[in-house]
Amino acid sequence: MSDCLVIGGGVIGMMSARALVISGASVTLLDKSECGGESSWAGGGIISPLYPWHYDDLTNELSFASQVVYEELCDELYESSGINPQYIKSGLLMLDEYDSETAVNWMDRFNVSYKKQDNGALFTNIAQVRNPRLLQALKVDIVRKGVKVVENTQVQSISLSGDRAIGVKTNKGEFIANNTLSCSGAWSGDYLNLEDEVFPMKGQMIVLKSKAESIKNIVLDQGRYIIPRADGRVLVGSTMEDVGFDRSTDEDTKNALRRFAVDRFSILNNAKIEHHWSGFRPASRSGKVILGKHxxxxxxxVNTGHFRNGLNMAPESARRIKKLINNE
Ligand SMILES: Cc1cc2nc3c(=O)[nH]c(=O)nc-3n(C[C@H](O)[C@H](O)[C@H](O)COP(=O)(O)OP(=O)(O)OC[C@H]3O[C@@H](n4cnc5c(N)ncnc54)[C@H](O)[C@@H]3O)c2cc1C
Structure with a gap:
């Protein structure tokens, strides 16, 4: 029997499992397919909310606290796993909204500043990670630290004894634990009744292949963004589609994303689209992160509902849920 069962091996589940195992708990992590294959893989890896003044205080707290530790965490994961999550402080150039009253008030309150550019505002502290690599590194690291990772195992229900959770029932049998932590992203409602319902918000992205260092900063404009990776790949995202678990991608979106990028960087004119995909952000009806006791x-x-910000909020979300579970 484990001290803690973690359901879901996305960035939230794996970082929570990591925090718990480091604190001395025995941890088993279950995933219905393979770890790191869903929203956490599909995302862009920007280590900040896009227009942070649109979010509540909890989101900002989780994000700021995570930003402080991200670089060191990526260094640790690289050392432990041999996989480089490519944390880069590429800065984010915002072309709109930064001078709105709400934005200015938010920046005053949180003491955030930017460098004025000809065409916008450069937030030099904003970083990115290469999230698919971050996830691979996390998986290697947590296994090395002693987390038992059980993949292709789908939780069907929570096992109860009166009002107490004693584990889970899965398609591969029952798992028993002292504590159970649900980190199943957009699928949380499949086996759990939450007062604040979680649902999928689909996002489509493309990646273009360009020359390395042809674009320096992450660029954000009109809710869409361009993320230059170190090797010249350029991600362009994303859509917000409330369409349930429909994974399909469409040509109109693909062309619109490409056009958005080419309009801002003519160097991308001949860049090939290497891949076009979608993912399901875990959205909550309240718009808030669900982090706490059931x-x-x-x-x-429960540790979910991170919506557009799970990659940037994961380290602090994991630290807080670990403290709660350990009664610290
Ligand atoms: C297009 C797009 C762009 C994004 N860009 C960014 C960004 O730039 N920065 C940022 O911070 N965030 C971004 N996000 C949001 C971010 O990806 C999510 O908030 C985050 O990945 C959520 O992590 P998670 O671990 O909760 O969910 P997931 O990564 O979806 O993981 C959930 C896991 O639970 C497993 N699971 C589900 N049900 C069960 C079950 N019954 N039994 C066992 N296992 C189960 C799944 O298989 C999955 O592995 C983006 C998302 C999308 C889609």
């Missing part, structure tokens, strides 16, 4: 059952905890 309202009804003892020994059951």
């Amino acid at each position: 309202s009804r059952y003892e020994n059951l905890f």
